[in-house]
Amino acid sequence: MDLRVTDTSYLEWSGDALAVGLFEDQIELSGDLAVLDEQLAGTVKELIAETEFKGKEGNSVATRVGSGTKIRKIVLVGLGKVDDFKLERLRRAGAASARSAKKEKCKTLGITLPILGGDAAASAQAIAEGVELALYQDTRFKSEPDDKGPRVEQVDLLGLAGQDAAITRARQICSGVILARELVAAPANIVTPITLAETASAIAQEYGLELEILEREDCEKLGMGAYLGVAQASDLPPKFIHLTYKPEGTPRRKLAIIGKGLTFDSGGLNIKVSGSGIEMMKTDMGGAGATLGAAKAIAQLKPDVEVHFISAATENMISGHAMHPGDILTASNGKTIEINNTDAEGRLTLADALVFAEKLGVEAIVDLATLTGACVIALGDDIAGLWSPSDDLANQLLTASETSGEKLWRMPMEEKYFEGMKSVVADMKNTGPRPGGAITAALFLKQFIKNTAWAHLDVAGPVWADKENSYNSVGATGFGVRILVNWVLGTGL
Ligand code: BES
Numbered sequence: 157m158d159l160r161v162t163d164t165s166y167l168e169w170s171g172d173a174l175a176v177g178l179f180e181d182q183i184e185l186s187g188d189l190a191v192l193d194e195q196l197a198g199t200v201k202e203l204i205a206e207t208e209f210k211g212k213e214g215n216s217v218a219t220r221v222g223s224g225t226k227i228r229k230i231v232l233v234g235l236g237k238v239d240d241f242k243l244e245r246l247r248r249a250g251a252a253s254a255r256s257a258k259k260e261k262c263k264t265l266g267i268t269l270p271i272l273g274g275d276a277a278a279s280a281q282a283i284a285e286g287v288e289l290a291l292y293q294d295t296r297f298k299s300e301p302d303d304k305g306p307r308v309e310q311v312d313l314l315g316l317a318g319q320d321a322a323i324t325r326a327r328q329i330c331s332g333v334i335l336a337r338e339l340v341a342a343p344a345n346i347v348t349p350i351t352l353a354e355t356a357s358a359i360a361q362e363y364g365l366e367l368e369i370l371e372r373e374d375c376e377k378l379g380m381g382a383y384l385g386v387a388q389a390s391d392l393p394p395k396f397i398h399l400t401y402k403p404e405g406t407p408r409r410k411l412a413i414i415g416k417g418l419t420f421d422s423g424g425l426n427i428k429v430s431g432s433g434i435e436m437m438k439t440d441m442g443g444a445g446a447t448l449g450a451a452k453a454i455a456q457l458k459p460d461v462e463v464h465f466i467s468a469a470t471e472n473m474i475s476g477h478a479m480h481p482g483d484i485l486t487a488s489n490g491k492t493i494e495i496n497n498t499d500a501e502g503r504l505t506l507a508d509a510l511v512f513a514e515k516l517g518v519e520a521i522v523d524l525a526t527l528t529g530a531c532v533i534a535l536g537d538d539i540a541g542l543w544s545p546s547d548d549l550a551n552q553l554l555t556a557s558e559t560s561g562e563k564l565w566r567m568p569m570e571e572k573y574f575e576g577m578k579s580v581v582a583d584m585k586n587t588g589p590r591p592g593g594a595i596t597a598a599l600f601l602k603q604f605i606k607n608t609a610w611a612h613l614d615v616a617g618p619v620w621a622d623k624e625n626s627y628n629s630v631g632a633t634g635f636g637v638r639i640l641v642n643w644v645l646g647t648g649l
Pocket residue numbers: 421423433440497499500501502526527528529530532587588593616617
């Protein structure tokens with residue numbers, strides 16, 4: 157799909173579908189829109205009346221226009237109330253325009269939307285992201301695509317001439333989101349720890365990043381007993397991935413991003429029972445997917461920040477050499493862990509990854525993990541939990557999330573709850589009682605950080621969408637990539 161910016165006014169533009177954004181409180185026709193309505197012999201007015209279109213956010217209506225006009229279809233896209241107009245609404249309007257054009261079997265689409273707060277660059281980028289993300293379709297595992305209709309081949313953003321750099325940025329970021337979606341959507345027989353390492357290697361080669369893959373023996377030397385305990389029942393080798401982006405010159409900041417990379421989580425001997433969603437546990441590398449997606453985007457965006465992308469990738473399986481419930485493991489910082497539940501494996505892999513990241517001398521560490529079902533119970537499918545002892549880092553991430561439209565909610569680090577993790581025989585257990593399960597998981601991770609600013613994002617809910625919403629189809633969302641990119645770039649509204 158070709159995405160362009162142009163100064164052509166929407167009265168002049170010719171093509172298959174023209175999408176026009178309208179605010180909820182401003183749907184009466186005036187100015188250019190009244191002229192367009194006249195050009196189209198009253199079709200816009202009729203469409204509004206017939207569909208009772210109110211301009212509500214996310215709504216869109218379309219109809220064919222009479223022959224002899226420059227366009228074939230007109231699409232009206234609701235922008236919601238003009239009051240708290242946000243970048244995310246432009247992104248969604250871009251997505252709604254693209255979806256509508258596709259549904260209406262249009263090959264060319266012109267989009268005309270308002271510019272937010274005079275910031276044409278940010279507006280163009282948001283609209284372009286919405287278009288790109290909404291039009292992406294994953295047909296890798298279908299012998300024939302379900303939808304054989306014509307594809308949207310060309311999208312013109314009207315009135316945004318000169319914003320080519322913003323479009324390029326959007327495409328670079330979306331290439332990272334799409335990589336994350338593809339990694340998460342692929343099943344565990346396709347994406348293994350080896351595949352994740354190969355993906356990191358492909359990014360390193362294409363964009364000139366440094367790559368270090370620690371094999372099992374290397375991890376043994378570093379004493380990564382927690383991570384290796386999880387990996388020990390799999391027939392596949394664990395791969396500890398460390399990909400580094402270094403800017404030219406002195407970096408302004410040094411950061412680390414860690415993603416939970418369980419390419420399948422059977423639960424181990426505390427095996428996931430039927431009804432537990434075991435068949436969805438291919439998505440348990442959603443954190444690693446977002447980490448590699450962010451690496452791909454950041455490698456192209458080239459900020460003046462050094463970023464370490466890390467994942468302790470493995471499977472959580474069962475076999476004769478699986479961890480026994482009750483085993484005691486020693487992590488690479490010397491702390492001992494009694495495994496009272498082999499299904500709380502993500503935190504064990506993250507423990508050694510956090511210790512590794514802190515030794516790199518970075519200024520801040522953010523981990524993303526599909527860590528607990530408890531977080532999904534607390535915040536639902538659309539919102540990720542954010543834990544951090546640092547208000548400063550938490551606020552940086554909340555700003556990045558506000559700009560990206562990927563929702564985060566800050567959760568408490570209630571130290572008292574760590575009492576539930578006390579072990580009689582070891583320094584700690586790996587699970588506490590059921591109540592507050594997402595909080596105790598975060599408190600567990602905190603044991604592996606000494607004094608670097610750190611934040612944990614539990615993304616178990618939003619990595620996958622059961623229903624189509626705005627720019628996500630059903631399936632993997634690529635959640636987190638855009639938060640990470642904004643955080644590293646320091647982009648906020
Ligand atoms: N990968 C799961 C968490 C998960 C659950 C992700 C549902 C996505 C959807 C994690 O490894 C896990 O099994 N967590 C357990 C922890 C429990 C044993 C303390 C859970 O949430 O049940």
